[in-house]
Amino acid sequence: MLKLYYSPASPYVRKVMATAHCLGLADRIEKLEAAAHPVQRDARIATFNPLAKVPALQTEDGLALYDSRVICEYLDALGNGSLFPPEGQARWVALTRQSLADGLLDAALLARYEGTARPAEKQWSGWVEAQMTKIRAALETIEAQAGQFEGTPSDIGLIAIGCALGYLDFRFADFDWRALCPNAAAWFAEFDSHPAMAATRPRA
Numbered sequence: 001m002l003k004l005y006y007s008p009a010s011p012y013v014r015k016v017m018a019t020a021h022c023l024g025l026a027d028r029i030e031k032l033e034a035a036a037h038p039v040q041r042d043a044r045i046a047t048f049n050p051l052a053k054v055p056a057l058q059t060e061d062g063l064a065l066y067d068s069r070v071i072c073e074y075l076d077a078l079g080n081g082s083l084f085p086p087e088g089q090a091r092w093v094a095l096t097r098q099s100l101a102d103g104l105l106d107a108a109l110l111a112r113y114e115g116t117a118r119p120a121e122k123q124w125s126g127w128v129e130a131q132m133t134k135i136r137a138a139l140e141t142i143e144a145q146a147g148q149f150e151g152t153p154s155d156i157g158l159i160a161i162g163c164a165l166g167y168l169d170f171r172f173a174d175f176d177w178r179a180l181c182p183n184a185a186a187w188f189a190e191f192d193s194h195p196a197m198a199a200t201r202p203r204a
């Protein structure tokens with residue numbers, strides 16, 4: 001079995017699990033309990049990943065892999081998939097979309113940690129606003145491209161974008177990203193109903 005330090009709320013873990021579902025590998029993953037936190041380090045996760053972040057995977061031959069980008073590419077190779085286009089423009093577009101979605105998520109997590117992990121007297125609204133600016137800018141780019149997106153999780157860029165938009169629904173429910181992104185919203189309505197996305201919706 002593959003062993004995965006896991007959180008049902010993590011959008012990066014969702015990316016890994018959606019990838020695994022697309023490839024028919026989800027049943028080969030044993031989910032290991034973890035409590036990732038930016039300040040209260042979880043020593044269990046650190047046995048696979050010194051950064052103590054999830055996702056962190058141990059392969060069947062004992063290799064420790066992180067972060068989500070590497071794990072997803074490993075799964076694609078293991079499952080003889082085509083979620084990482086091997087060459088040409090399709091490859092660079094898919095990888096850059098993954099970076100865009102992961103960057104949106106990095107900003108979302110930093111904004112959330114400011115409110116949940118930092119003591120109230122040290123919180124800084126300017127920090128959160130700056131992260132929200134990054135999120136809005138990433139959404140603008142997603143909206144500009146949404147007309148070209150396929151309706152199914154056909155590559156890692158689209159999977160990552162789907163997980164990022166799903167995370168906004170999950171943790172930023174008051175932020176009406178659909179009002180900014182009508183085309184992406186229409187795409188997401190169909191995309192998120194795919195079995196690989198439906199099986200991996202975030203939970204607290």
Ligand SMILES: N[C@@H](CCC(=O)N[C@@H](CS)C(=O)NCC(=O)O)C(=O)O
Pocket residue numbers: 007009010011012036037038039051052053054055067068069102109
């Ligand atoms: N770039 C990493 C980000 C992983 C990440 O930030 N995971 C969060 C949970 S959603 C985490 O483990 N946070 C704990 C920490 O920041 O130390 C990836 O793509 O896997």
